[in-house]
Amino acid sequence: MIAEAGLAALWLAAALALLQLFLAFSGTKGGKDELLGAVRPTAVAQGLLTAFAFGALITLFLRSDMSVLLVATNSHSMKPWLYKFAGTWGNHEGSMLLWVTVMGVAGAAVALFERALDRATHMATLGAQAAISLGFYAFLLFSSNPFARIDPPPPDGQGLNPLLQDPGLAFHPPTLYLGYVGLSVAFSFAVGALLTRRVDAAFARAMRPWVLAAWVLLTLGITAGSYWAYYELGWGGWWFWDPVENASLMPWLAATALLHSVTVLATRDSLRAWTIMLAVVAFSMSMVGTFLVRSGILTSVHAFAVDPERGSFILALLALYIGGALALFGWRIGSVKEGALFQLASRESMLVVNNLLLSVILGIVLIGTLYPLMTEAFGHKVSVGAPYFDRVAGPLALALMVAMAVGPLMRWRRDELRLVGRRVALPVLIAVLLVVAMSVFAAGRIGLLPFLGLVVAGSVGVASLLPLWRRKLWRTPLFTWGMVIAHLGCAVSLAGMASDSAFTTEKLIAARPGDTIRTAGWTLRFVSITPVAGDNWTALQADMQVDRGGAPVLIHPQSRFFASPPTTTTEAALLTRWNGQLYVVLGEEVEGGRWQLRVWWKPFVTLIWLGGGLIALGGALALIGREKRGWIGKWRARRAEV
Numbered sequence: 302m303i304a305e306a307g308l309a310a311l312w313l314a315a316a317l318a319l320l321q322l323f324l325a326f327s328g329t330k331g332g333k334d335e336l337l338g339a340v341r342p343t344a345v346a347q348g349l350l351t352a353f354a355f356g357a358l359i360t361l362f363l364r365s366d367m368s369v370l371l372v373a374t375n376s377h378s379m380k381p382w383l384y385k386f387a388g389t390w391g392n393h394e395g396s397m398l399l400w401v402t403v404m405g406v407a408g409a410a411v412a413l414f415e416r417a418l419d420r421a422t423h424m425a426t427l428g429a430q431a432a433i434s435l436g437f438y439a440f441l442l443f444s445s446n447p448f449a450r451i452d453p454p455p456p457d458g459q460g461l462n463p464l465l466q467d468p469g470l471a472f473h474p475p476t477l478y479l480g481y482v483g484l485s486v487a488f489s490f491a492v493g494a495l496l497t498r499r500v501d502a503a504f505a506r507a508m509r510p511w512v513l514a515a516w517v518l519l520t521l522g523i524t525a526g527s528y529w530a531y532y533e534l535g536w537g538g539w540w541f542w543d544p545v546e547n548a549s550l551m552p553w554l555a556a557t558a559l560l561h562s563v564t565v566l567a568t569r570d571s572l573r574a575w576t577i578m579l580a581v582v583a584f585s586m587s588m589v590g591t592f593l594v595r596s597g598i599l600t601s602v603h604a605f606a607v608d609p610e611r612g613s614f615i616l617a618l619l620a621l622y623i624g625g626a627l628a629l630f631g632w633r634i635g636s637v638k639e640g641a642l643f644q645l646a647s648r649e650s651m652l653v654v655n656n657l658l659l660s661v662i663l664g665i666v667l668i669g670t671l672y673p674l675m676t677e678a679f680g681h682k683v684s685v686g687a688p689y690f691d692r693v694a695g696p697l698a699l700a701l702m703v704a705m706a707v708g709p710l711m712r713w714r715r716d717e718l719r720l721v722g723r724r725v726a727l728p729v730l731i732a733v734l735l736v737v738a739m740s741v742f743a744a745g746r747i748g749l750l751p752f753l754g755l756v757v758a759g760s761v762g763v764a765s766l767l768p769l770w771r772r773k774l775w776r777t778p779l780f781t782w783g784m785v786i787a788h789l790g791c792a793v794s795l796a797g798m799a800s801d802s803a804f805t806t807e808k809l810i811a812a813r814p815g816d817t818i819r820t821a822g823w824t825l826r827f828v829s830i831t832p833v834a835g836d837n838w839t840a841l842q843a844d845m846q847v848d849r850g851g852a853p854v855l856i857h858p859q860s861r862f863f864a865s866p867p868t869t870t871t872e873a874a875l876l877t878r879w880n881g882q883l884y885v886v887l888g889e890e891v892e893g894g895r896w897q898l899r900v901w902w903k904p905f906v907t908l909i910w911l912g913g914g915l916i917a918l919g920g921a922l923a924l925i926g927r928e929k930r931g932w933i934g935k936w937r938a939r940r941a942e943v
Contacts, residue, residue, distance in 0.1 A: 304369050304448040307357030311398075311448075314350035314405060315438035317343050318431045321408075325428025329421055329496070337424050341412040344427050347434070348409025355389075355402040358447055362389045368454040371395060371447050377460040377865050381836045387471035388461045393611070394447035396474060400591075401437045403475075403482040408434065411486060417507035417931075418490075419499060426493030433485055436618045444614050460865035463838070469529035477522030477549055481587040483515025484552060487559065488584035491577045492626060495633040500573045505566035508580070510924060512563055516556045517920035523549050524913030535871035535886045537901045539801070539909055542690045547670045548590030551663055555583035558659040561652045569713055571640040571649055575656070581626045586663070588619045593670070644715035651708035658701040665694045695750050699757050702795060705788055706764035724767065732760035747803035754799030762792035779926025787919025794912025800881075800905035811895040821902035823849045823883060830896065838863045840872070843887045843896065847876060858887040858898075882906050 321343045328336030361369050362385045365378040375392040376385055390399045408430045415423060441447065490508040494500045526549065531539045540546060559579040566576045592615045643649040669685045676683040710724040735756045743752070765788035768781060808820040818825040828844040840861040846853045856874035863870070876883040881904040888897025 303357050303360055303364075303366070304450065307354045307361075308446070308448040310350045310354040310357065311401075311438070311442060314347050314354065314401075315435065315442060317347040317350065318405075318434045318438060321347060321431035322428050322435065325424045325431065329424050329428070337420070340424050340427050344412035344431070345409045347431075348405040348407075348412075351402040351405030355398055358395060358398060359386065359389050361448075362386065362395075365458070367456070367458055368450055368452070370449045370451040373451055373455050373458045375461055376458040377837065378457045379837050380460065380466070383468065383471060384461055384466045387465070390474050390478075391461050391465045391470060394441070394445045396478075397437065397441055397445055398447045399475065399478055400482065401434065401441060403478050404430070404434050404437065404485060407482050407486050411489075411511075415507060417503065418493075419497075419503075422490075422493045422497045422499050422504065424493075425496045426489045429489035429492040429496075430486065433489065433622060436621065440611075440614050440618065444611050457865070460837070460863065462866070463861070463863040463868045463870050464533060466837075466863075467529060467533050469525055469533070473522055473525045473529055476518050476525065480515045480517075480519030480522055480556070481552060481590070483511055483518060484556060484580075484583045484587050486511045487515065487580045488622075488626065491580035492629060495577065495629050495637075498633065498636050500577060500637045502567055502570040505563045505576065509560075509563050509567050510928060512556065512560050512580075513920055513924045513927070516553070516560050517917050517924065519549070519553045519556055520913060520917040520920060523553055524910055524917065527913070528910050532873055532875060533870075535873050537807070537873075537884055537886070537899070537903075539798075539906070542669070542687045544670050545594055547666050548593045551666055551670075552583055552586040552590060554659050554663040554666070555579060555586045558656045558663075559583050561655055565649055565652050566640065569641055569643070569649060571643060572653070573637050573640045574634055577630060577634070577637070579656070581623070581630060582663075584626075585619075585623045586667075588615070588623060589667075592616055592619055643713070646711070646716045646718055646721065648708055648711040648713050648716070651704055651711055654704045655701065655708060658697055658704060662694050662697050662701070665697070666690065669693075691750065696753075699750075699753055702757050702761050702791060705791060706761040709768045709784060709788070710764065725764065727767070728760045728764035731763045732756050735759045743803070751799040751803035754795055755803065758792045758796035758799060761795070762789060765789040765792055779929065780923040781926075783919045783921070783923030783926055785919070786922060787916045790912045790915025790917075790919055792912070793908050793915055794910075797905050797908025797910075797912060800908065801903050804904040805906075806902045808900045810898050810900070811891050812898055813893065813895045818898065818900060820900055823847055823900075823902060825885070825900065826853075827896075827898070828855075833859070835861075837865070841887070843874075843885075843898070845874070845885065847883060847885075849878075856883075856885060858885045860887050860889075877907060880904055 321340060324336045324340045324343060327333065328340065358371075361372050362376055363382065365372065365376060365385065367373045367378070371392060371394050375395070376388045380388070388395075390396045408427065411423075411430065412427055415426075418426065487508055490504070490511065494504045526546070527539050530541070530546075531537075559576065559582075562572050562576045562579050565572045592612065669689055673683050673685055706728060707721070707725060711721055739752060739755060765785055768785055769777060772781075806821040808818065810818055812818060812827045814827050814829050816827045818827070824847065826846040828846055831842045831844055833840050833842045838861045840859040842857050842859045845856050845858070847856055848854065854876060856876055858874035859872040861870045861872055862868070871886050871888075874885045876885075881902060884901040884903060886899040888899065890896050
């Protein structure tokens with residue numbers, strides 16, 4: 302009965318979404334308070350029902366109820382509980398139910414906690430959120446039912462893709478989905494503001510926390526996904542420019558631009574139309590990413606669906622929502638008043654430059670991702686790989702970093718270039734010193750892009766800290782700390798990327814137990830090959846003793862075999878030091894009792910994910926700081942009234 306109860310909850314939630322849409326738009330159009338008064342409770346009830354449906358599916362997976370088709374095809378009774386739990390969203394139907402659940406719960410949160418918007422815009426926003434949800438309910442109920450039964454049920458399931466049986470996959474998809482759906486809330490805000498013609502600073506202050514929260518979660522999701530691919534796939538890289546990776550990067554780029562634009566609108570009442578457009582683009586990229594992953598046009602460990610019918614359904618939703626929003630934008634944008642003006646030399650100008658660079662990079666990634674698919678549709682196979690993205694987007698990303706560093710050092714409205722020159726003197730000096738030092742010690746050993754990356758990272762790292770100069774640190778607002786830490790995180794990540802590209806050494810060798818391997822100052826002694834067994838896998842494990850002038854350490858790269866589904870995976874051995882990681886992968890056995898071994902020494906590669914964590918931390922501090930200021934303001938206002 303659990304499956305039937307979950308399905309019934311899903312149908313009821315869909316019916317409430319339809320009711321919410323009717324109440325919101327009929328009430329707003331006719332000015333009927335009795336209808337509008339029912340919108341918020343309806344949104345809350347809808348959120349509770351979706352949470353119940355998702356809880357029911359989790360229960361079915363944890364109980365290994367093989368009478369449910371989704372459980373039978375994506376789980377196994379012998380699987381550890383964590384992977385039964387994570388298996389709930391490690392498939393097409395479950396991940397879409399997670400999407401709908403997060404959307405429903407987010408709608409309930411908007412209904413309960415949003416107080417900054419005027420009532421009409423608030424109701425129109427909830428109506429727009431209900432309209433988006435309806436399409437996804439229809440997708441689940443008519444095309445991807447997660448509660449469908451199978452008769453007769455198998456004694457055990459087929460199991461989850463072994464590559465997805467990793468703790469990182471228990472957290473990576475939910476954080477990404479929270480970010481995607483957060484952008485749907487921003488989209489609904491934009492639609493609501495267009496419908497009521499109230500695009501102003503107050504609207505931006507209401508939307509900013511949702512954009513900021515979505516951006517933090519997207520950052521965490523992408524960072525976690527990058528590290529998962531790095532250690533789990535065994536290829537030694539942290540970004541492949543895979544279309545599925547790009548599917549999460551594109552919304553993040555748009556959300557980053559939106560975050561800066563909505564800050565300008567909230568703070569200085571500028572960039573009104575641009576902010577609305579970015580809200581539409583950011584959610585559009587979420588939908589494009591969903592289409593790429595769910596349509597079956599891509600083959601990837603992340604791409605769950607291989608069903609063109611489902612892809613067509615999502616494509617129809619994409620056309621409906623984005624086409625409708627763009628039509629509304631075109632219809633109403635003429636009524637959006639021009640915001641406050643600013644001088645060319647101002648912080649607003651640098652944020653516009655920031656937005657334009659982000660938009661161009663987004664366009665480059667979008668073209669590089671879709672172009673092979675479009676040419677294949679016309680019978681020509683073309684691949685667009687890392688060289689295109691690195692060479693085209695790389696220089697623009699460096700320019701973006703420079704703009705990011707200079708922007709916070711400029712004043713709002715207008716500034717004097719002479720004074721700006723003084724403020725950026727130290728970062729420029731650091732850049733010059735780095736160019737000289739690296740020309741002496743690394744000239745000819747590394748490529749131009751990593752060279753520039755290291756120079757820009759050092760300079761931007763210093764510039765990021767300058768907004769704290771001569772401030773009383775304990776009295777500095779949290780959102781200023783957040784900006785500083787997020788920008789510093791960008792510099793740290795860039796330093797890690799450039800170091801990895803410039804200085805990584807790789808050695809591929811066939812060795813037998815007893816052999817010694819030397820690379821990049823490391824000595825690796827191949828001790829033995831040992832069979833080991835886990836909960837639902839067996840493995841051959843290489844026992845290796847490694848040292849670099851200190852005490853020897855044992856590491857254990859493995860080659861694992863999963864019986865259900867039959868799959869062999871590699872489990873890389875990572876040894877982390879302050880200045881990098883040793884990365885060892887065990888391959889297949891070759892003639893003469895030798896084993897393939899791939900060894901990397903990757904200097905400062907961990908800075909990539911440390912920087913990602915700092916970026917997310919900075920965003921979280923900014924969110925807390927902004928909300929804290931709002932709460933304090935309201936508390937003081939109430940006290941003044943008393």
